[in-house]
Amino acid sequence: MTDAGYDEWLDAVGENEGYYLECPEGHGALPPRRVCPECAAADLDRAALPESGTVETFTVCHVAGPSFADEEPYVTAIAEFGPVRLTGVVRGTDPEDVTVDTPVEADKGTNETTGEGLLVLRVR
Amino acid sequence: MFAEAALAARTDSSVPVDDVEEINYGNFMGSLAERQGHQAPLMAEMIGSRCSATRYEEACASAGVAIREAVRSIRSGENDVVLAGGCERMTNLSTAEVTEGLSTAADDLYEIRAGVTFPGAYALMARAYFDRFGGEREDLAHVAMKNHDNAMPNEYAQFHREITVEEALDAPMVSEPLGLFDACPVTDGASAVVLVSEEYAAANDLDAPVSVTGSGQGGDSLALQNRKQLAVTPATERAAAEAYEDAGVTADAVDLVEVHDCFTIAEVLAIEGLGFYDPGEGIGAARRGETTATGERPVNLSGGLKAKGHPVGATGGSQIAEMTRLLRGDHPNSEYVENATVGVTHNAGGTVASAVVHVLEVDR
């Protein structure tokens, strides 16, 4: 199954060409969006995703769904990248070393259980 | 299950099934869990009715919207009698399957694909709350203990077991900082409420002292990452503002509350969103004894989702049924709110991407 907008975006993130959608007011959104969720402006342009983000909140998940069965425990975090936030699995450190404000960069990884593409937040 | 709840509602209300004009049926994951879509007509058949029946889906707030639409249709004059509630069967699935099913209330691409489970999403909110306002796991343990205590005498509760703060803190982690006792259980259950117009109640000489006087609903971005802040729930604030205005009451006038505590942190976010506490102040409410049965404004006297159980698509209806019993004086915990006149119910979907609030008042 392909997910219009998302798969292409995740590939771009993996090639260091991550982007977000920006409206004339400067609101950020992630694809697929046809209009700005904040102000409903219809003219959205691609803008480069900042290289570095910071963890705003995170959780160490010990009880996963079937599609993450091989990952337990894993850390999911929401990190701020300028005008957008990204939710991803934190890699490149031990779960206990993640804190709020940990600097991360976005990358495309692989979900070891399903083989699907995965948004990874790599500790910088 | 739904038939059993509907029969109880029929007996309680003494409204004959033939008078029911519409059935508003809440259900979240029946298509996944039971491979049965289109459940509403089936439920009508189960209770011996041929009236029009519609399924409402708004994740954990499914029955809340089913009730709200019943209220609206009666107020519009379209209907005089509506049966509203919901049903959910979950225990036939494995924990992993339930976890996966419940996670479909989140954003498929940006959250589920990144390993966000239902407990995980609330854990993200809990960490954001602690980081911004302070608070600790022990505060949440007091919420769990309170709700287990409240469920003890409730015959409809899933758990009749007291727990201690220590027990809650020592329980296995589900998704840090939330442990096993911070989470509501997996529940099979159903709820049914008969809502009637004032004219119908008067014409049929019904004993119906409790009225829904206010109704409100609010929304927010589906995914947490798209919200401005992670430690507040604007959908609840919007639903509450609408419901309070509708009923002509303020938060201060509310005597007791049933809130959507799918996780302990959710109760904290709810009592702040409903206007009973400023952001950052609700975390210690249970620990300070303000929301316990003997506190100034009891929260979740039924036991809440935490101990009464959370059959997802039925929960919003059970909150109305429990609040009605509490206000009427025939709930095992009514003794704690003998002089109460105004109750509020709060039902939330997903990570509060939707919220439904109702104000109930009793004639004393």
Ligand SMILES: [Zn+2]
């Ligand atoms: Zn905009």
